[in-house]
Amino acid sequence: MQDVKLIATDMDHTLLTEAGELPPAFGDKLDALKAKGIQFAIASGRPLYTLKALFPKHHDQMVLICDNGAVIADHGQVIAKHLLPQATILDICATVTRQVNGHPLICGLDGAVGATADQQFDGVFREFYHRLTYRDDLQSWSGEADKVTIYLPDGNAEAVFEQLIKPRYGADFSAAVSGPVWIDIMPKNINKGTAMAQIGQRKAISADQMMAFGDTFNDAQMLSYVRYGYLVANANPGMAAYARYRTASNDDYGVVQVLDQVLAAN
Structure with a gap:
């Protein structure tokens, strides 16, 4: 050593x-x-x-x-x-909320943004994202973000990754399971x-x-x-x-x- x-x-x-x-x-x-x-x-x-x-x-x-x-x-x-394209960020948010029991956070460089409907998870989110705001419609968001993180309260991050995230985003972006209830999506490589x-x-x-x-x-x-x-x-x-x-x-x-x-x- x-x-x-x-x-x-x-x-x-x-x-x-x-x-x-x-x-x-x-x-x-x-x-x-x-x-x-x-x-x-x-x-x-x-x-x-x-x-x-x-x-x-x-x-x-x-x-x-x-x-x-x-x-x-x-x-x-x-x-x-390294930033994610805004169109990709909004697509991830829409896909996750529509297809699984998942709650996306847009990880902006100056703070994270979640959906107002997800404020019930504020205690979980704020442990990792000390600067956190909410908006009624994430599709109206614009700005600089380097990651979308997905909170999966059912603890099925590995299954959601294999069934949804990897097939849809794995070829063009870096995506990884970062815990039983978390998936992260970043720019490629x-x-x-x-x-x-x-x-x-x-x-x-x-x-x-x-x-x-x-x-x-x-x-x-x-x-x-x-x-x-x-x-x-x-x-x-x-x-x-x-x-x-x-x-x-x-x-x-x-x-x-x-x-x-x-x-x-x-």
Whole structure:
């Protein structure tokens, strides 16, 4: 592990506990990694403004891979931004609400937008999208957005992905299951793996010098790309083929256990 120069982790069900909390004294780990010259990155389906709020003292010293790679910020500077066409966004919203028990959120760069009829899920949405507004008709929306996320309260995200989202949008856009109740759709060729490659090129860090942690399918490309890809013990069983290594669960602070090994080796 002495050759590790860049470490990235997913947030939900990976770094964060099931209670949605960071490991104790995690800021101290970030400071220790910085002192060793190791770059740390958050790779999440969450937007930039939410990730900044979660790391108020450290976000300017980190790389933030947001919305599964659609936006990348390096030490406070946005270095990549990939937008979905408005027509596609509106088509996704109409298709989902018409064909399944799904509730789309338009992930704008400055805030998310949902349908007024979906305000019953505000507590769920706002955990991930701190800036959130509603409108009566999503088809009247216009603006810049890099992702549509779909909330599926029935917990059938994998089935909806295979039956509806992948056949309709998979060829032209990047789509992934990001949890039992979530599906994300981004511009084509945008994922956490391509984001890691872009950061590596920018910082002259090879995939062999990278480590990453994840739990579900929107982490697959990232875990496959890096040399040291770790699944937490609570990961989706279908992810077994995408990572070489295993660590403890999020509630047992599996990410921190490996970070301690990296710090000891350096």
